[in-house]
Amino acid sequence: MASNHKVHKFEEVAKHNQIKDCWLIIDGKVYDVTPFMEDHPGGDDVLLSSTGKDATNDFEDVGHSDSAKEMMAKYCIGEIDATTIPKKRVYVPPVQAAYNPDKTNDFVIKIMQFLLPLLILGLAFVVRQYTKKE
Numbered sequence: 001m002a003s004n005h006k007v008h009k010f011e012e013v014a015k016h017n018q019i020k021d022c023w024l025i026i027d028g029k030v031y032d033v034t035p036f037m038e039d040h041p042g043g044d045d046v047l048l049s050s051t052g053k054d055a056t057n058d059f060e061d062v063g064h065s066d067s068a069k070e071m072m073a074k075y076c077i078g079e080i081d082a083t084t085i086p087k088k089r090v091y092v093p094p095v096q097a098a099y100n101p102d103k104t105n106d107f108v109i110k111i112m113q114f115l116l117p118l119l120i121l122g123l124a125f126v127v128r129q130y131t132k133k134e
Contacts, residue, residue, distance in 0.1 A: 005078065005079070006077065006078035006079070007078060007079050007080070007081050008023075008030045008077075008078050008079070008080055008081065009080075009081050009084040010025075010080060010081070010084040010085045010086065011084060013025055013030055013080065014051065014052040016032070016034075016051065017048065017051035017052055018048075019034075019037055019044055019048065020034060020037075021034055022034050022037060022044075022047055022048060022051060023051065023077070024047065024050055024051065024055045024059075025053070025054050025055055025056070025080050025085075026054075026055050026056050026059045026072070027056050027059075028079055028080055028082065029076050029078070029079055029080070030076070030077050030078045030079060030080050031072060031075040031076055031077065032075055032077045033047055033075050035075070036075060042062070054080075054085060
């Protein structure tokens, strides 16, 4: 295991995102969890989905046990240079169009233009059938 004092750049850590080469960033530390991939109770997909980013929130959201937190020490290979972590992107919700009653009315008008002739034809057919003299 490498010294815990080595400082890694984010770009370097992000490259380790495979089953046979997996590094994570948790609480400012870098962990090489490659040897733990097969043993992780949540499966290797969980670990792989946390690569290429600060996985602290992912780790804490699961609510790991104290023994899991203690186990992490043997996988620690250094610290992350926080200045190299990309800034979080701010979520910008999509712009929703305001309700436009004119468009709704246009839709209803188009439907009625299609259905009204069919209704009239159907009504004419029914009237003809019942008024037909035998």
